[in-house]
Amino acid sequence: MKFTPLHIPEVVLIEPKVFGxxxxxxxxxxxxxxxAKAGxxxxxxxxxxxxxAQGVLRGLHYQIRQPQGKLVRVISGEVFDVAVDLRRGSPHFGRWVxxxxxxxxxxxxxxPPGFAHGFYVLSERAEFCYKCTDYYAPEHERSLRWDDSRLAIDWPLPPxxxxxxxxxxADAVGLAEAEVYP
Known part of the structure; x- marks a missing residue:
């Protein structure tokens, strides 16, 4: 496997070896x-x-308590996947990859835990699978506004x-109002 840290180095793109x-x-x-060797x-x-379905945007989701790390992949179709750093003490706070x-x-x-996560479906349909490091806790779930101008996420939406x-x-809050991590 090839592990490539993105501009926020804690978020890692993983390219598995494919034998076909x-x-x-x-x-x-x-x-x-x-x-583990890759950290x-x-x-x-x-x-x-x-x-x-195509055009669906799920996110940006996170749990303020019981934060979840997620290993995500698509098994059918294509998505644009986004992670936003919500760790106030991070040099990358409020930035996205x-x-x-x-x-x-x-x-x-x-x-990793401490990030909001979301994705936008580019294909006619997409099947999205992910492993989580903690259990879903709806009482701690929060949503960050997908189109917050402060985040300036470059979603690949058709004009x-x-x-x-x-x-x-649709009722999510912007970064200025969001609960964030220390």
Whole structure:
């Protein structure tokens, strides 16, 4: 596996070795030893799987208590995946990084605890899978506004379109009002 830190170095793009032939392909999506050698020494407690239509934007989500690290990947379709640093003491506080994840490129992204996370669906449909380092705790879940001008996320939306949002995400707060980590 190839581990590449992004502009916020705690967020890591992971490119697994893919072995393919006329039958299909094989890849290792998780290997504790390989990840630990790359500095991602985590225990995962929950796996999640979502399916979304084109134009859906999910996020930006985080848990203010029981923060979750997420190892994310796409098994069908393509998304633009985003992580926002919400650690007030970080030199990268309020900054974001993004990557295109698809079933074709088979890339994964490590989003550590202390970050808000979201994705925008580029393909007709996308199936998104992720491992979490802590359990879902709805009472601690928060949503950060996807279009906050202070974040200035460069979402790849077609000109003149708005993403499809859940009611929770439509009511999300901006960074100035958000609960953040120390």
């Amino acid at each position: 032939d006329e039958r299909g392909f094989f890849l290792e999506s998780w290997n504790r030893q390989s990840f 991602i020494d985590q225990d995962f407690v929950q796996d999640n799987h979502s399916s979304s 993004g990557a295109r994840l698809s079933a074709q490129n088979k890339h994964m992204l490590w989003v 003149g379109t708005e993403p499809v949002l859940s009611a929770k995400d």
